[in-house]
Structures are given as structure tokens and as C-alpha cells.
Amino acid sequence: MTADVLLQAVNLTRRVDGKTLLDDITLDLATGARLGLVGPTGSGKSLLLRSLALLEPVDSGDLLWQQAPVANDQATIYRSQVIYVHQRAAAFEGTVETVLRQPFQLKAHRDRHFDRDWIVDQLATVARDATFLDQPHEQLSGGEAQIVALLRAIQLSPRVLLLDEPTSALDRQSARHIESIVMRWYDDAPDSRAYIWVSHDPSQADRVCDSLITMHAGQIQTRRTAP
Structure with missing residues (x-):
């Protein structure tokens, strides 16, 4: 089956105080892609992901979704299909279930419903x-909070996940739990989904990605197939 291009960045550039933070970045993300983004701290990886999620502005360049520009009035719908997951989960008040139900109160998701049985099934994957x-969300460990953050995202059935070092602050077992959740989401519909995963762990990048891009000083330096 021919892969369809979901997301395209074309010559994205961002400058702040005379410094170029993203330098003419061009990349395509097609269905089925499991793309790793690696490079030293400060190379622009997080900024690129946040720009792809329309959470950061760019000075020039184009962002295309399914080969069409994303209009301002389409940004909310776009963000429901292309979801950014931060390396540290946000803090919320209330129980885990309350936190998971919150996105369905937003206008963009009012045609969906919270599926408790689906969530419980997902939790079994990570021994919960x-x-x-x-459980009160504010009392969760870092690994548990990140599990909730991922479930909160994937329950909306996004086409693309932008994963910004989601396991960087976690122990090995918690990191593997996060990987399991992402892999299950991907494996449920590999012909229509894709992700970009920023990681500082070479073994993790090789494990969860099929191809790797190395960034340095805001530029894409190399592209290669993961082992």
C-alpha cells in the first residue's frame, strides 16, 4: 500500500534576536512513519516539534497537512489530529478519570465520548x-502522570503524535510502559498513523523508530534508517 503524506514542513525558519533557531527545515511525514529526531541539547528538536504542532510561530516556510496549508480557522481541528506530548506531564487537579474526561468538554471533541472500558483496556498494557x-492526579509518580498524558492524547485518535522526550525523566520500567502505549496506538492503525519521537537514548531511538534525523544548530544534518 502506498503511504500518504500526512505532514510536510517546507523551508521552516525561525530567528530570535538575530539567532537562527530553525534553519530552512524541510521534512515529510507519511502514514506508517516512525521517525526519530536526535541531536544535542539546543539543536532545535523541541522547537521543531512545537512548530509542527502550531504551538510556536515561524518566520518563514510552510506547514502542510495532507498537502494543504493549515488555515487559521483550522488550527483547532489540526491540533486534534497532530498532538504534541511534552517530556513532563502537566499537573492537574482531580482524579485520573476526571483528567481524562476533560478534553471531551472542548468544542473540538464534543462529537466524541469518553470510553472508560477502552481506557481500562489500555491500562492493562502497563500493569494498571x-x-x-x-487516584488523585497530583499524587501520581512521574511515570504514572506521563501514562495519563499519553492516554489523554491517544483517546482522541490522532493521526500523528509528536513525542518530545516523553521518557527522559523516567526509570527504565516506566519508559518501557510509555513505549508500550505508543506502540499499541500505532499498531492499531499503522496505515493511517505516524509519529516523530525525540530521544537522547540511542538504544530507545533504534528500538521505537524506523528512520532517524539528526539535528544540529537548527539544521537537519543527517538522515538514516534505524538498525
């Missing part, structure tokens, strides 16, 4: 049961 939903 339904009682986890009753």
Missing part, C-alpha cells in the same frame, strides 16, 4: 487496573 482511575 480500573482503580488507577480513582
